[in-house]
Amino acid sequence: MAADRPRRFTFLLLDRFTMLPFTAAIEPLRLANRASGRALYDWRLVGPRGDMAICSNGSRVLVDAGLDAEAAGRDDVVIVCGGTEIAREATRASLAWLRRQARGGAAMGAVCTGAWVLAEAGLLDGRKATIHWENHDGFAEAFPKVDLFRSVFVHDGNRLTAAGGTSSIDLMLHLIAEGHGDALAADVADQMLHTAIRTDQDRQRLSIPTRIGVRHPRLAAVIARMEANLEDPISPAQLALDAGMSTRQLERLFRRYLNRSPKRYYMETRLARARNLLMQTELPIIEIALASGFSSPSHFSKCYRAQYGSTPYRERGVSGGASITES
Template identity: 65%
Template sequence: MREGTNSTKSGPGQAPRRFVFVLMDSFTLLSFASALECLRIANRMSDKQLYDWTIIGDSEDMIACSSGSRFQIDGPLKELSRDDTVILCGGIDVHVHTTKRLLSWLRREARRGLPIGGLCTAAYTMAKAGLLEGKRATIHWENHDSFIEEFEEVDLTKSVFTMDGNRMTTAGGTSSIDLMLHIIAEDHDEKLANSVADQLIYSSIRTDQDTQRLSVPTRIGVRHPKLSQVIQMMEKNIEEPISPSILARDAGMSTRQLERLFRRYLSRSPKRYYMELRLQKARNLLMQTDMTVINVALACGFSSPSHFSKCYRAHYNTTPYRERGSQSSRLSV
């Protein structure tokens, strides 16, 4: 078992809280390391053994992260103590690495009442195991659309992290830090959590009310309120696209002004920009779900598969069917 660097215990009768990190194949290293470092630093700053941890997985010895580096685990999936907290670490191709054995193990530990959290894309695995039904959850924004299509019973948010009862999820990346700082503050106090953040040089601690994506102006590199307003309307209306004239009217401008605005700042027409948003969502659904091409087309506002295929090929230089086929071939290797 891996433990923190300081061997001093927190006091008589106060056993360290143990986290069990479950590494899935192709897990995101940043999410895992961010969470683990918070626990290590909390031990160091308190000069006590507040937290212990162990690392397991659905493997005999080694598990590779998404960057290819391999990690020695402490052991395979096993029955845990009732005082343990499970943290499932996901990454790319999470639907492929969500094995039947892992799902069975998660369901068994959940029935025993253990708190279970998921980092990055691991919310998918938790939902697949039935652990998030009727719960608030979050997942990396790139997997948001496919998650909604598959798990309608989950209250999916765009928060950096969520805590609903004994279920926790994060959006990936540095959001693991925010979750762990929240846990440390609840377990001990905000002073310790702030000390950990200071050691990490993490100056903007986020709460579960903060959203994971950058604002529209930051993402597009343009600060124009009406342009941002129109793009937000587009992003919220992918399945049933809004005409440029209605977009312009709702933003308080003429269609011609809207055209000029997009060409000036984004070098494309509103129609073209909207199409790219829809095709991006379509590609995510093709790569991350088992939805038929027809259903993907409908979910992205295309009235017919032929029109969808034509637009998709013009943008990605391949057809939706070939995209789906190449993804299946890659994952089967």
């Protein structure tokens, strides 16, 4: 890339894109120009409608061009900004446009659920990537050729993905540091009051003690094992044994801090995973049941109805199939 030429970013704003990840991606570029006193970056907005894109919060953003926009250059970066109901946005026209940009040599990236569309275009096959934790299970089932991580962002060669929310800031600070040094990235972070710059080694979710509001090491360890073994649940007796306590002690621990039994907590966690898969994928109900640790569809349906007040079959009918939640 010529030293005096700004690096261009093209943001593809799909309808119902989420505002926060988009603004968190574009603002560090503006601030890098301001802090350096030079035009290090420029950007354009592209949308399938050609005139505007509608955000998931109802706002409307004017775009510079539609999918007939000139192809990005070899040194450019294309960022797909996704949001709710992302499967609907993986249209033939959008996928063809993305493949055309990739053939021209541009780096291809995504924020929030935009990784779903990149994967649908086949542009993440054999690559490392990330997506918001709420969409992780559905994405993993839909795109087994993608090496999926739970980190806040992933930079794999000319493929860039950020999980959503403020993770876009960390991805952009990473790119600014890579291109123009750590000092400039730190200046931009200071301007944004972003006091803790995360790396691609940082995980998305809060720690288990923070999430459950309890700082008890053995309880956190047991919950971590539960979350890692949803498809093949471990018995409470075995969980207790591995944690160095009796089953009765484990029961008391869960009752005291979470007001439910270990069995109930485990069931709720498995059902939450099942609901994500139900809403985000077209997997058959039996496969969702098996992936969530239920060997019998009837038992799965009974437990699901007790938890959510509706059967999996009825809920999928109401939701209309694959529907990706926003982040």
